Amino acid sequence: MISMTGFSSSEFAINSFNLSVEIKSYNHKYLDIYIKLPKYLSFLESPIRKEITESLKRGRIEVFVNLQESGFSNIIDIKRFAQTLELLKTLKKNFNIKGEVSIEEIFFLKEYFIGGTENYNFDPEFQDEFIAYFKKLLKSFIKVRAEEGKIIEKDITKRLSFIEKRIRELKKRLPILQQKQKEKIKKKFEDIFTVAVDKSRLEQEIVYYLDKTDVTEEITRLEGHFKNFRKIAKCDDAVGKKLDFYLQEIFRELNTLSVKSQDYNISELIIDLKTETEKIRELIQNVE
Numbered sequence: 001m002i003s004m005t006g007f008s009s010s011e012f013a014i015n016s017f018n019l020s021v022e023i024k025s026y027n028h029k030y031l032d033i034y035i036k037l038p039k040y041l042s043f044l045e046s047p048i049r050k051e052i053t054e055s056l057k058r059g060r061i062e063v064f065v066n067l068q069e070s071g072f073s074n075i076i077d078i079k080r081f082a083q084t085l086e087l088l089k090t091l092k093k094n095f096n097i098k099g100e101v102s103i104e105e106i107f108f109l110k111e112y113f114i115g116g117t118e119n120y121n122f123d124p125e126f127q128d129e130f131i132a133y134f135k136k137l138l139k140s141f142i143k144v145r146a147e148e149g150k151i152i153e154k155d156i157t158k159r160l161s162f163i164e165k166r167i168r169e170l171k172k173r174l175p176i177l178q179q180k181q182k183e184k185i186k187k188k189f190e191d192i193f194t195v196a197v198d199k200s201r202l203e204q205e206i207v208y209y210l211d212k213t214d215v216t217e218e219i220t221r222l223e224g225h226f227k228n229f230r231k232i233a234k235c236d237d238a239v240g241k242k243l244d245f246y247l248q249e250i251f252r253e254l255n256t257l258s259v260k261s262q263d264y265n266i267s268e269l270i271i272d273l274k275t276e277t278e279k280i281r282e283l284i285q286n287v288e
Helices: 039-055 078-094 103-107 124-192 199-213 216-233 240-261 264-284
Strands: 006-014 017-026 031-036 059-067
Touching: 006 124, 017 124, 031 039, 039 059, 039 124, 078 103, 124 216, 124 264, 216 240, 240 264
Parallel strands: 031 059
Antiparallel strands: 006 017, 017 059
């Protein structure tokens, strides 16, 4: 079982570039990916999206990539620097200005060849190295979601065990409840009819009533749903939707059981079990 919520971050350097990357996730019906990049790193969006799609199945995934300003405020465009130098040499020659062009003179025109990262051409090796770092971060992020998934699984298992225990107790009490229902029907007949009651007719009514209120089938189906739920919950895959389906079935069987039993104590028990089922369902909403 894997949680849909998680967070992981990393800081690393590629060449002279310092980068920070964060991955966050929240619960969502489908896989919804949001990537925020500086515009000059937009070429990274497609490979980042590819890595996420191959690794995750569900959840709102948010990725934030930033370049730290230190070391980036002054990036020299070598081509423009050379053009600026040639321009100064041409001016000196055309206007008979003596002396060589100094570095100080060149930096008087620095706005022509010094700019931010938006003017930098990132090579293919930069992308390859970035994705290698991102894969490591994504692996760490998946581990965080798996660890949180174990915590959720433990809570769900505890609540499911409580429901199973109460259903087993109810199953053991069924013969006693059926006997009480027989006596209840018999007394109703005796109160209504002053003359002797036809024994054959009475037995037919008892059988009909007990069949109408028998919850053995619902309990058997519930036991099957519990078994399948536990089996699926142990899978290290996207199981949230399947588990939610079984919870809907469990809820439906509990409703039917409450209606058919026509017993106050059972109805009270079913209310407690439905409350626990609803709590499990809330937890499942955060499972991938």
